[in-house]
Amino acid sequence: MSDKVRPYLYYDTAVSICSTCLRRVDAKIVFEDGAVYMLKDCPRHGHERVLMSDDVDWYRRTREVFLKTPEQPNHFNTPMRWGCPYDCGLCPSHEQHSCLTLIEVTDHCNLSCPICYAGSGPHREGWRPLEQIERMLDLLVRNEREPDVVQISGGEPTLHPEFFAILDAARRRPIRHLMLNTNGIRIAREEGFAEKLAAYQPGFELYLQFDSLEREPLMRLRGADLRSVREQAIAKLDALNLSTTLVVTLQRGVNDGEIGRILEYAAEHRCVRGVTFQPIQQAGRTERFDPATDRLTVSEVRRRILEQFPVFKPADVMPVPCHPDSLAMAYALRMEGGLVPLTGMIDPQVIIDGGRNTIVYEQDGALHQQLFKLLATNHSPESAAQTLKDLLCCLPRVAVPEGFGYDRVFRVIVMQFIDAHSFDLRSIKKCCVHIVHPDAKRIIPFDTYNLFYRDQLETDVLAPIRAGIEAAGEAH
Numbered sequence: 001m002s003d004k005v006r007p008y009l010y011y012d013t014a015v016s017i018c019s020t021c022l023r024r025v026d027a028k029i030v031f032e033d034g035a036v037y038m039l040k041d042c043p044r045h046g047h048e049r050v051l052m053s054d055d056v057d058w059y060r061r062t063r064e065v066f067l068k069t070p071e072q073p074n075h076f077n078t079p080m081r082w083g084c085p086y087d088c089g090l091c092p093s094h095e096q097h098s099c100l101t102l103i104e105v106t107d108h109c110n111l112s113c114p115i116c117y118a119g120s121g122p123h124r125e126g127w128r129p130l131e132q133i134e135r136m137l138d139l140l141v142r143n144e145r146e147p148d149v150v151q152i153s154g155g156e157p158t159l160h161p162e163f164f165a166i167l168d169a170a171r172r173r174p175i176r177h178l179m180l181n182t183n184g185i186r187i188a189r190e191e192g193f194a195e196k197l198a199a200y201q202p203g204f205e206l207y208l209q210f211d212s213l214e215r216e217p218l219m220r221l222r223g224a225d226l227r228s229v230r231e232q233a234i235a236k237l238d239a240l241n242l243s244t245t246l247v248v249t250l251q252r253g254v255n256d257g258e259i260g261r262i263l264e265y266a267a268e269h270r271c272v273r274g275v276t277f278q279p280i281q282q283a284g285r286t287e288r289f290d291p292a293t294d295r296l297t298v299s300e301v302r303r304r305i306l307e308q309f310p311v312f313k314p315a316d317v318m319p320v321p322c323h324p325d326s327l328a329m330a331y332a333l334r335m336e337g338g339l340v341p342l343t344g345m346i347d348p349q350v351i352i353d354g355g356r357n358t359i360v361y362e363q364d365g366a367l368h369q370q371l372f373k374l375l376a377t378n379h380s381p382e383s384a385a386q387t388l389k390d391l392l393c394c395l396p397r398v399a400v401p402e403g404f405g406y407d408r409v410f411r412v413i414v415m416q417f418i419d420a421h422s423f424d425l426r427s428i429k430k431c432c433v434h435i436v437h438p439d440a441k442r443i444i445p446f447d448t449y450n451l452f453y454r455d456q457l458e459t460d461v462l463a464p465i466r467a468g469i470e471a472a473g474e475a476h
């Protein structure tokens, strides 16, 4: 017998794409030195090694424990013809409905962020006409009936000349939670603008770009020192108590040391309902980085949250069952004495089984009830949360809050997008963050949209791949 051995543990096969030609290639998932790597080979472009997670246990838990019955949209819009990921629309092979859907209303922007995945900026003119946006909204309602979370996005959507008519159009539809994705400049600078936005509450929230409290990272990520813009915007939103999620695009060595400080800042401001950390993906005009070593993965961001913000313990930051490869969450309640973490008190199985959409589970009847039982002093003996009663008694600050409402919620989300390096066909089918294509006929996973369907990519990149599949006689 040979004494040669591999330097890793072989875990699984995978289907990925070559990060150069974006054609499907065979891949392996292996464990080495406590981390998870994808190894793949393209016949034309050679070998790739990609860091998938820096925590084998976390990775295995997301794949083996956080298994939830897939929830489907009411309609699929495209047939299966060229195979995943070249059929997006959603096609019937997709495994998760749209938990969060973006509608991009313009490519125009008043910033030119070096990391913009959409390549937006002042140079990009043009607005989607209101009538087209209405058709995009109608498609989403047709697919989802009552879409869970819809983000009006861009470019910078507040620059659209019919911006408030767009919000009105969204409001006329049965959308459960409407969000506005914004860089905050108009909120900070324009008198009365925040007040007009506040009129869309409840069920309306800002998704506010907020990467750093320092000048240098902002210059690096946004090309502008936006500290005073952020300060002015947050002061106005605080005064109005307008629900806001701070969105932090994370880049290794740039702002990943600020996670704890940003969470502390968020906890101090009453308008903030939570923070979403988005490790940078390689798309649009982002700088190139080494995928084998430089990717910030969900497990690493989670560990840094635990290190830098000890309010949360390991059990508090858990995978989101809809798409556990890409999403992690921690929920806390704002109480008089500070934040009280909740997620660690709930049996993960309740969350896996319990919600239609765990990203915003405070809107989910069953889970909300479960949460309420946790907080209630009079929960019944048969309550599933009964075993937690003693635990809660040890936390004197946890009593039933008067008027328990959304403004008590503090939510931390880690949201990682899949790029050409980390692409795993198993995972992409679970993607639950989607975007409505401007043709108002398709709804596309956000990750594949940036790889194949945005702007000219469909004609320049995807069409030759599809032609190759047809020429090989492999199309359905």
Ligand code: SF4
Binding pocket: 083, 084, 085, 086, 087, 088, 089, 090, 091, 092, 093, 094, 095, 428, 429, 445, 448
């Ligand atoms: S990513 Fe989803 S929608 Fe796109 S081709 Fe694959 S299964 Fe279909």
Ligand code: SF4
Binding pocket: 109, 110, 111, 112, 113, 115, 116, 117, 118, 119, 120, 121, 154, 155, 156, 183
């Ligand atoms: S990332 Fe946002 S703010 Fe920056 S250029 Fe792109 S659309 Fe504008």
